[in-house]
Amino acid sequence: MAIIFDLGRVVVSWDPVGIVRSVRGSDGAKALAERLFNHPDWLEVDRGTLSLHAMASQAEARTGLSMAENLAILQAVPASLLPDPAMVTLIEALHSAGHRLYALSNMGHASIDWLEQHQEFWRFFSGKVVSARVRMIKPEPDIYRYLLVSFDLKAGECLFIDDSPANVAAAQALGLQGMVFTDAAACRRQLVEQGWLPA
Numbered sequence: 001m002a003i004i005f006d007l008g009r010v011v012v013s014w015d016p017v018g019i020v021r022s023v024r025g026s027d028g029a030k031a032l033a034e035r036l037f038n039h040p041d042w043l044e045v046d047r048g049t050l051s052l053h054a055m056a057s058q059a060e061a062r063t064g065l066s067m068a069e070n071l072a073i074l075q076a077v078p079a080s081l082l083p084d085p086a087m088v089t090l091i092e093a094l095h096s097a098g099h100r101l102y103a104l105s106n107m108g109h110a111s112i113d114w115l116e117q118h119q120e121f122w123r124f125f126s127g128k129v130v131s132a133r134v135r136m137i138k139p140e141p142d143i144y145r146y147l148l149v150s151f152d153l154k155a156g157e158c159l160f161i162d163d164s165p166a167n168v169a170a171a172q173a174l175g176l177q178g179m180v181f182t183d184a185a186a187c188r189r190q191l192v193e194q195g196w197l198p199a
Contacts, residue, residue, distance in 0.1 A: 001099055001100070001157050001158070001159065001196070002099065002100045002101070002102060002126075002151075002153050002157060002158045002159070003094055003099050003101050003102070003158070003161065003196065004101075004102045004103070004104050004147065004158055004159065004160045004161065004171075004176075005091070005101065005102070005103050005104070005161050005162075006103075006104060006138075006163060006164070006167065006181070007081075007103055007105035007107060007115070008081065008105065008106070008107065008163075009181070010087065010161060010162065010163055010181045011083060011084065011087050011088075011091070011103070011121065012081040012082060012083050012084065012115065012119075013080065013082045013084065014080075014081065015080065016033040016036070016037040016038075017030050017033045018080065019033070019073060019076050019077055019080050020032050020033045020036070020073055022076055022080070023072050023073045023076050024069075024073070032063060032065075032073075035059070035062045035063050036059055036062075036070065036073060036074075039059070039062070041055045041058055041059065042055070043106075043137060045074075045108040046106040046107060046108050046131045046132060046137055047131055047132065047135055047136070048131065048132030048133060048135050049135065052071060052074045052075065052108070052110060053067075053071060055070070055074060056068075056070035056071035056074055075110070077108075077110070077111055078110050078111045078113070078114030078115070079114065081111055081114070081115055083119055083121055084184055086184035086185070086188075087184045087187075088121050090184055090187065090188050090191075091121060091124050092124055093197060094124075094191070094196065094197065097196070099196065100126045101124055101125045101126060102125060102126055102127050102128060102129070102147065102151060102153075103125055103127075103128035103129070103130075104128070104129050104138065104143070104144070104147050104160070104162075105128070105129075105130050105131065106131040106137050106138050107131060107132060108132045109132045109133070112130045112132065112133070126151065127150065127151050129143065129146055129147045131143065134146055138162070138164070138167045138170065139164070139166050139167045139169070140170075141170060141173070141174060144160075144170065144171055144176065145174065148174075155174055155175035155176045156175055156176075156177075158176045158177065159176070159177045159179060159194075159196065160172075160176045160177065160178050160179070161178075161179045161187065162178075162179075162180070163180065163181045163182070164180075165180050168180050179191075
């Protein structure tokens, strides 16, 4: 069977407020993170249709920061994406149990490039589909279909794990099994309960 993982907030950390704090300190970090990352421009970075430099320039008016100041925050994102040790242990256990593992993530070029260069958990994965590289984004149905076709997977033999209920629902609409991720312990428990892992 195939198990497909989202990356951000599942396998690796994703903390926009923490990223802003690391660059500019705590003052106003939450509001700034909201204006910078909770915006359609960030989705276009994930889709691969907008560069970090272009986003930094376009964000000047809404953040009140210069292009260079915005860019410094955006460029801090990749190194902030740290693996959850409990999830890496779980992924290794699933791999050892004989499951084929895949990643399906909304992520920009800089972030996925950094993760590929700096993290070792990829050795457990048989493949990945990343939004920026295919110009599609979850929960659009086509990105799930792209993954299934690319790796010759049957939807009914796949489990998709994501922290976004909307993304999980989109996968289920195409016939995949779905699990909404909350934390590593709950994920492991559900995998055992559903028979994906031995107790």
